Structure formats: structure tokens, C-alpha cells
Amino acid sequence: MSIVARRDESRVLDELTRSARGGQGGAVVVVGAAGMGTTALVDSALAGLDGWLVLRAAGSEFERDLPYSCLRQLCAPVVEQRAALPAVQRKALESVFGLGGGTTASPLVIGLAVLGLLHELARRRPVCCVVDDAQWADEGTRQVLAFVARRVGAERIAVVIATRAGCPGLSDLPHLPLSGLGDADARSLLRSTARPGLDDEVLDRIVAEAGGNPLALLEFGRDAGPLGLPVHRAHHRAGVAEALEAEFARRAKRLPSATRTSLSRTLRDVMSNGCAASAPTTSWSAEVAWHLGFAQ
Numbered sequence: 345m346s347i348v349a350r351r352d353e354s355r356v357l358d359e360l361t362r363s364a365r366g367g368q369g370g371a372v373v374v375v376g377a378a379g380m381g382t383t384a385l386v387d388s389a390l391a392g393l394d395g396w397l398v399l400r401a402a403g404s405e406f407e408r409d410l411p412y413s414c415l416r417q418l419c420a421p422v423v424e425q426r427a428a429l430p431a432v433q434r435k436a437l438e439s440v441f442g443l444g445g446g447t448t449a450s451p452l453v454i455g456l457a458v459l460g461l462l463h464e465l466a467r468r469r470p471v472c473c474v475v476d477d478a479q480w481a482d483e484g485t486r487q488v489l490a491f492v493a494r495r496v497g498a499e500r501i502a503v504v505i506a507t508r509a510g511c512p513g514l515s516d517l518p519h520l521p522l523s524g525l526g527d528a529d530a531r532s533l534l535r536s537t538a539r540p541g542l543d544d545e546v547l548d549r550i551v552a553e554a555g556g557n558p559l560a561l562l563e564f565g566r567d568a569g570p571l572g573l574p575v576h577r578a579h580h581r582a583g584v585a586e587a588l589e590a591e592f593a594r595r596a597k598r599l600p601s602a603t604r605t606s607l608s609r610t611l612r613d614v615m616s617n618g619c620a621a622s623a624p625t626t627s628w629s630a631e632v633a634w635h636l637g638f639a640q
């Protein structure tokens with residue numbers, strides 16, 4: 345996946361993986377506000393990895409109170425390799441996965457077990473552990489992740505964490521903050537995706553309003569009319585995130601009322617249970633996506 349700008353930031357991630365491949369592992373925490381491109385940057389770095397084992401997980405708002413839910417996701421593809429671990433560590437890992445009869449081990453032993461597992465795996469090929477949206481990862485996972493990230497200096501292991509600012513427990517790891525794109529890059533991203541024929545004044549207004557946030561540039565550019573930004577965004581808001589929220593709320597209002605009601609019901613189910621009561625049909629999902637502007 346090719347991204348606009350972010351050359352210095354990409355270099356930091358390339359350097360991390362280059363060094364880890366050579367046996368000097370490390371960690372980087374990519375930090376950015378919603379829509380700033382943390383996931384896009386990490387994806388772009390991963391796309392360049394050849395011959396690596398990439399383990400990937402993402403924090404979920406709905407599972408942040410479930411101990412080790414994110415760690416389970418991260419280690420699921422390799423848990424079968426646990427036989428190589430010392431018994432104490434194997435049992436600790438099994439306790440996280442609900443295998444075996446023991447109670448959940450302490451974070452320290454689980455950390456050692458994950459480190460041991462990654463160490464075994466890295467003997468065959470370099471390993472990259474990626475945790476996206478770490479601000480929503482459960483606390484146990486964050487503790488283990490930070491524990492592992494601090495101890496991979498002599499391993500073929502890279503740990504890449506993407507998060508919003510202020511994620512607890514990671515402050516001592518190297519941080520890579522993402523700020524807004526500069527005006528020239530913002531304009532080039534906007535031009536590559538916005539409707540052709542928008543005049544320069546309109547583009548300037550979108551660039552100014554988006555503050556370099558790629559998601560805002562893409563979303564604001566999507567429905568800019570020939571006379572400029574839609575009227576509803578002409579007044580100032582507290583920030584880009586609020587403007588984005590308002591934009592999605594406005595699109596939701598355009599849904600036919602029956603679709604809006606079933607969308608509210610689905611969202612309520614997801615917020616309280618972590619999943620929809622019944623699987624949405626493809627045509628329903630396509631209709632919602634079209635109205636909200638997510639359809640390709």
C-alpha cells in the first residue's frame with residue numbers, strides 16, 4: 345500500500361525492522377489522533393517485510409475489560425508451538441488461552457512465556473508483533489506487550505504498537521508521533537481522491553479545515569460541492585475529530601428511517617454485547633455503507 349508523505353516516519357519503522365532482522369530487536373509506539381494514519385503507516389511498513397512471521401492484533405473497545413483478549417488474538421496463530429517452552433511458561437500460556445485447568449498466571453510469567461515463544465519462533469525467521477489501537481487493548485495485554493518490548497534487544501523481534509495518545513503503560517518505549525500532513529502533501533492526497541474539477545479555493549478550504557488529518561481530508565473532499573464546503577461545516581468546530589463526527593452523523597441522518605432504526609438497534613447490540621443480535625444482510629450493509637459514504 346502506498347501512502348502520501350510520512351517518509352521520516354517510514355524510515356523509523358524500516359530501521360526498526362532492518363535492525364531486528366540483524367538480531368537487534370526493538371519496539372516503536374506510533375502515536376496519532378484518530379484518522380491521522382497510524383494504521384496506514386504500519387500497514388505500509390509491513391508490506392515491505394519479506395520472509396517475516398507477522399503476528400497481528402488490534403485492541404477492541406468491546407473487549408478492553410477482558411483480560412488478555414488482545415494477547416490471545418496476537419498469539420493465536422502460534423500457540424500450537426508452545427511445546428518447546430518450559431512447563432511453567434507453557435502452562436502460563438495455556439492459562440491465557442483457557443487450555444488446561446490452571447488459573448490465569450501472573451503477568452510476569454505470562455510475559456516470560458510470550459517472550460519464550462517469540463524467541464523460539466525467531467530462531468527460524470524474524471518476527472514482527474503488531475498491535476493496533478493499543479488504547480483499547482486490555483490492561484494485561486498492554487503489560488505483557490511492554491514487558492516483551494523491553495526485552496527484545498538481542499532478538500530477531502520487532503514490536504510495533506499503534507495507539508492514540510495517552511495509552512497507559514507504554515511511556516518508556518520509543519515513541520513515533522504522527523502530526524498532520526503538511527499543506528503540500530495534504531493537497532496532493534486530496535487531489536488524488538476528491539472529485540475532479542474542484543477549484544483551488546475549495547481545495548484550500550478543505551486543507552485548512554482538515555488540519556493535515558488524512559481521514560478528514562478524504563472525508564471532507566468526498567462531498568465538497570462546486571461552491572466549496574457544504575454549508576453545515578461552514579462554522580467553526582472545536583476540532584477535526586468533532587467535524588468528522590458531525591459529518592458521519594449528518595450522513596446517518598440521510599438514511600431512510602427504517603434503515604436508521606435498524607442501524608441504531610445494531611449499534612446498541614454491538615455496544616452492549618460486542619456483536620449484533622443477528623448478522624446484517626449483505627444488501628442492508630451495502631445500503632448503509634452507500635449512505636454513509638463508505639461504499640467504493
Ligand SMILES: Nc1ncnc2c1ncn2[C@@H]1O[C@H](COP(=O)(O)OP(=O)(O)O)[C@@H](O)[C@H]1O
Nearest residue numbers: 347348350376378379380381382383384558559
Ligand atoms: N499518509 C497517507 N497517505 C494516504 N492515505 C492515508 C495516509 N494516512 C492515512 N491515510 C488514509 O486515511 C484514512 C485514515 O487512516 P488510518 O490509518 O485508518 O488512521 P488511524 O489508524 O490513525 O485512525 C485511511 O483511509 C487511510 O488509508
Ligand SMILES: [Mg+2]
Nearest residue numbers: 382383476477
Ligand atoms: Mg487505526
